[in-house]
Amino acid sequence: MNQVQKEAFRLYHYPLSPHCRKLRLVLTEKQIEFALREERYWERRAEFTIVNPSGMVPLLKKGSTFLSDSQAICEYIEAEYPVPVLLPQDAQQAYEARRLVGWFDDKFNREVTSPLVFERLLRRIQGKGPPDASRISSSLKALRTHMKYLHYLLDNRRWLAGERMTLADFAASAHLSCLDYINDVDWDYSSTIKDWYSTLKSRPAFRPLLSDYIPGVMPPHHYSDLDF
Amino acid sequence: MNQVQKEAFRLYHYPLSPHCRKLRLVLTEKQIEFALREERYWERRAEFTIVNPSGMVPLLKKGSTFLSDSQAICEYIEAEYPVPVLLPQDAQQAYEARRLVGWFDDKFNREVTSPLVFERLLRRIQGKGPPDASRISSSLKALRTHMKYLHYLLDNRRWLAGERMTLADFAASAHLSCLDYINDVDWDYSSTIKDWYSTLKSRPAFRPLLSDYIPGVMPPHHYSDLDF
Numbered sequence: 378m379n380q381v382q383k384e385a386f387r388l389y390h391y392p393l394s395p396h397c398r399k400l401r402l403v404l405t406e407k408q409i410e411f412a413l414r415e416e417r418y419w420e421r422r423a424e425f426t427i428v429n430p431s432g433m434v435p436l437l438k439k440g441s442t443f444l445s446d447s448q449a450i451c452e453y454i455e456a457e458y459p460v461p462v463l464l465p466q467d468a469q470q471a472y473e474a475r476r477l478v479g480w481f482d483d484k485f486n487r488e489v490t491s492p493l494v495f496e497r498l499l500r501r502i503q504g505k506g507p508p509d510a511s512r513i514s515s516s517l518k519a520l521r522t523h524m525k526y527l528h529y530l531l532d533n534r535r536w537l538a539g540e541r542m543t544l545a546d547f548a549a550s551a552h553l554s555c556l557d558y559i560n561d562v563d564w565d566y567s568s569t570i571k572d573w574y575s576t577l578k579s580r581p582a583f584r585p586l587l588s589d590y591i592p593g594v595m596p597p598h599h600y601s602d603l604d605f
Numbered sequence: 606m607n608q609v610q611k612e613a614f615r616l617y618h619y620p621l622s623p624h625c626r627k628l629r630l631v632l633t634e635k636q637i638e639f640a641l642r643e644e645r646y647w648e649r650r651a652e653f654t655i656v657n658p659s660g661m662v663p664l665l666k667k668g669s670t671f672l673s674d675s676q677a678i679c680e681y682i683e684a685e686y687p688v689p690v691l692l693p694q695d696a697q698q699a700y701e702a703r704r705l706v707g708w709f710d711d712k713f714n715r716e717v718t719s720p721l722v723f724e725r726l727l728r729r730i731q732g733k734g735p736p737d738a739s740r741i742s743s744s745l746k747a748l749r750t751h752m753k754y755l756h757y758l759l760d761n762r763r764w765l766a767g768e769r770m771t772l773a774d775f776a777a778s779a780h781l782s783c784l785d786y787i788n789d790v791d792w793d794y795s796s797t798i799k800d801w802y803s804t805l806k807s808r809p810a811f812r813p814l815l816s817d818y819i820p821g822v823m824p825p826h827h828y829s830d831l832d833f
Contacts, residue, residue: 430754431708431712433712444700444704445704446703446704446707446708446711448676448703448707449700449703449704449706449707450700452699452700452703453696453697453699453700453703456696456699457696468681468684468685469681471680471681471684472672472677472678472680472681475674475676475677475680475681476672476673476674476677478677479674479676479677480659480674483674483711484659526658
């Protein structure tokens, strides 16, 4: 089945937002063309908040309609552009994919990605003083626990939610890619995780994420290296 | 189409968890029988966390399978028990329902329900000292902003996400019912909101929520009154 391009999309995003990265991966995998516009959402630009009461990124403009909430958008895209399938038809398999999307976008984000990206990077960009070392330390500790769980899942499955690649793989790798930009992922911890991430990183959809650049914050050399 | 009871369900919940209340409403509306088991999730009971690595409620036991993440569960239930429809077939309408579920379960919960329920009730139950008055004050301020948005939506629509009752109505009313238990909802603010909530509150599915009781914390008289 061929994908038909229905309308032009514009994505308001921030480069190190894992929810935006997940959506960029989904759109590209589904061969949906979109324009990117960087949004420093914390500045609460009036034209942005008026069309987006949540004030958060991602915000997807489709024609004259604005869509917010990354998971609601992903479900919408899945229904309207079903190829390739990223949420399995089988209810139990779809449940597992959604559970893991929630795991990363809610729990992992709250315990790991959001505090680390804020403390190491956004705090400086937003002019909010020096990083909170104890918050970094507890987030890194939480990251180790999550890596253990990620290893456990991938050790028993081909992809994160089962035998097929799903939205869960994009959600999880979007988070890891943000953490990799700020050099917080220990790739030596598990070759299983590294191999899985390497496979995702090699997909064409991942390439634009690897050339993201935040002025003044260089990612480590291995960030964009496919043989890291 | 008649609903067929497939297996026995058991729901591990906490009475004033909005995510659990949303799921209780969904299960009851779909005439799925389930047993309730109260879980003081913060005590991290070993038998609970071993089958539920997130450590959170709700946890739904179906046969020998455990399901977590309230939204992933609701999507699963919707697929397996499609009557009555709580997520519209139309992709744009389903998007709007999911966006509003996310609005309440993420944003509203983080800014309002979670801090207020914790400060007014869980803090005491968990033995964590006196309430933080400034946190209560900023959460109540956020609640007023959200009530304005809720009024705006309901003033333009029959139900929260459009012309039909959806999961969004259950998510939103689950949050308001938690806040009403601790007497934080100003029902005089908007007769539109009050009428909408009153309609939901009158549904048989709502009745069990209205007889919830947390030892030592009496809800206000109007909490269970259908003519409040």
